[in-house]
Amino acid sequence: MPAQDHPKVQKVIAALREGGAAEEHVERMQVLPDVVTTAAAAAEALGVEVGAIANSLVFDADGDPLLVLTSGAHRVDTAKVAGLVGAAVVRRAKPDFVATATGQAIGGIAPVGHPAPLRTLVDRALEAYEEVWAAGGIAHAVFPTTFAELVAITDGTPADVA
Template sequence: MSKRPDAAAGTPATLALTRAGIDFRAHAYDHDPRAAAYGLEAAEKLGLDPDLVFKTLLAMVDGALAVAIVPVAMQLDLKALAVALGGKRAEMADPALAERKTGYVVGGISPIGQKTPLPTVLDESAILCETVYVSGGRRGLDLELAPDDLLAVTAGRYAPIARARPR
């Protein structure tokens, strides 16, 4: 994998990875503003297995913001996130607060290069992946990198925080 910040138009995420010396690849695609699920759109447009594409979600755990990164085909288990962070209760964060604290817009929130560093948890399913794909900081841009590198740049940790979507 080679570094390709030029393809990413220098988002805070690509700049943070470059500064940290982390190997990554940027993958741009034509975002459809009518897309209902940004992560699933990325998987489809990039021709990827949805298990390799991860979405970045912000939650409040006992009143404090935290970042959860889970496969796009799954959903966040809020109770498991609370446990992973030593908390009792978690709920999804208000989208406006998420945008304000991260510096990114919903649908383009990257776990990397956020304005305010937050506790970060990556679903343990990523351990099985050579590389994962996360938002690059804008809609229509995903970054491919090793999951351990993602945790290194976000000071994150692995935990079982994803569950299957109800059918």
């Protein structure tokens, strides 16, 4: 089965369309020849700055999933994020927690296409880029988008997360 036909990629494509993503972004979903599970690997494969990669990171915020779409150029400050969302503790989620919340595996988590909508913060640092790239539901699928589109399709909250 070609990777673009993978059920998880198809679910992300459907969610992008349902969420009102630009059709040109949906059509530019691409499957890279190699797995890209880090922002650096994705940036290298795409020929873009690492900051233009929208990392989809799932955190455990007092037991609830929290999706943070952050620029690949920096790390999330979990104490700062806890304050932003009113959580006592925000920590990186374990793989089984991530899989349950997203239906996807770490390294390929898309901003959309999850079993249920996730509370989402979108890193304001991504706004500096005309085009950003996000994962498409598997570790070697990516699609272009914009900061504004990420906020819209995820019903996310713009935030300074680093």
